[in-house]
Structures are given as structure tokens and as C-alpha cells.
Amino acid sequence: MRKVPFIVAGILALLVLLFIGRFFKSVPAGHVAVATLFGEVQTQPYEEGLHIPVNPLYDWYEFDVRQKTHMETANVPTQDQLQTRVDVSIQYRLLGSQVAQTLKNTGTARDVLQVHI
DSSP states (O other): OTHHHHHHHHHHHHHHHHHGGGGOEEEOTTEEEEEEETTEEOSSOBOSEEEOSOOTTOEEEEEEOSOEEEEEEEEEEOTTSOEEEEEEEEEEOOOGGGHHHHHHHTOSHHHHHHHHO
16 A cells, blocks of 8 residues: 555656657757647747756747758750850748748748748
């Protein structure tokens, strides 16, 4: 009969250890995180650094807000009916203050690249 409190305490300690990582969020340098709760995008983005406490039910999406370059190659017809290769590079970066709106309207960072660029 005396073993029951130890078993209950052990189970509770195990549950705390399993879920303790859900109560904080670490965002790496150059990134901004956006949380969703049951599919609803939270309007407040989480800047780089450690955030304690956070809702353990949040799902997280991280956006890289550093400057990136996207390169494309296209064949373009010329006046003499030949094809000329054109290389185009675009430098862009996401605005950290607007990533929540970006997630809500467009989707992840990969979706932003396909839709807007």
C-alpha cells in the first residue's frame, strides 16, 4: 500500500520531464517563429531568443528572415528565332514583423517563394 504514492510520484515526474520542453521556445538567430493554436495563427511573432513560458499546445513555424538569393534560368527567343539563356537572380528577405500575416495568407517560406517570386 505504501508503494502507490511512489508510483504516482514517478508517473507525474515522468510526465513533467516529457512535456517540459513544450513550455519554452528557442528561436535561432536570423529567424522568427509564428505559433498556431488549433489552426488559428497567433498575431504576435516570436523574435530570436528564448521565450518562457509559452502555451504547450502551440504548433510552431519558423521563418528565415535573413537575406537570400533565388536564381532562375530561362530560355528566351530572339529576333532571329534562336534561343538565348537568361540567368536571373533575385535577392529578397521576409519582414519579421509580418511573418504571421504571411503564414496566414500565403503559407510557409517555401510557399512564399513559389507564390510571390
